[in-house]
Amino acid sequence: MILPVVKLGTLALRTACKPIANRLKTEAGKHPRFRQFIMNIAQTNHRFTTQMQRRIYGHATNVEIRPLNEEKAVQAAADLIGELFVFSVAGAAIIFEVQRSAKSEARKEELRKQELQAMKQKDEELEREVEVLKSKLEELEQLTKGKGLGGIFNFRHGHDNPNAQAKAT
Secondary structure (H helix, E strand, C coil): CHHHHHHHHHHHHHHHHHHHHHHHHHHHCCCHHHHHHHHHHHHHHHHHHHHHHHHHHCCCCCCCCCCCCHHHHHHHHHHHHHHHHHHHHHHHHHHHHHHHHHHHHHHHHHHHHHHHHHHHHHHHHHHHHHHHHHHHHHHHHHHHCCCHHHHHHCCCCCCCCHHHHHHHC
């Protein structure tokens, strides 16, 4: 019952984070301080990615990299913030799911250990019972040695009992 609710909640969270990310993108460019901050992030990201691309393609890396214009920088940073938000929410959902699954597996493992312990205990009890039965069987065998069937069942013959003879006459 709880599993479908958790899965549904995770899916709803992922779906809801995309409009929130879009809202972050639009609001990011409107506030002056935040706008300057994200422009700096965008310019740094632009320089880094351009240098990496130049190294990968074997071009000169000592060439000056032209900065992005203000609108492109704001748009690039807003996109980056939106994607980071979506990625963070998805990552948090995955971490939550993994932890929940690990707890479930730990509970199952504990139940398996308890069942195994109960089976071992039952096995030990049965072993003790078998040993008791073996000892009783040995006692019976010792008692019956040399007596035959008559000694086992304590049959009394008519000539052994004087009262039986008196009643017969």
